[in-house]
Amino acid sequence: xxxxxxxxxxxxxxxxxxxxxxxxxxxxxxxxxxxxxxxxxxxxxxxxxxxxxxxxxxxxxxxxxxxxxxxxxxxxxx
Numbered sequence: 001x002x003x004x005x006x007x008x009x010x011x012x013x014x015x016x017x018x019x020x021x022x023x024x025x026x027x028x029x030x031x032x033x034x035x036x037x038x039x040x041x042x043x044x045x046x047x048x049x050x051x052x053x054x055x056x057x058x059x060x061x062x063x064x065x066x067x068x069x070x071x072x073x074x075x076x077x078x
Contacts, residue, residue, distance in 0.1 A: 004033065
């Protein structure tokens, strides 16, 4: 799910969590990366169509839950 990758002498060492990155920046082991909003938007994995489909699925799911509750039917948790 992304994150920051720590390279030591050009070799991949680990993927850092935000807490680990903050620690390394505080102790001076690494420089704080500069990331622009454009870079973040460029790497966004969801376009409008996929987000729209996900929203429709969520609406259908909520509609089903409400309908089952109104009809006093059981709702199972997966």
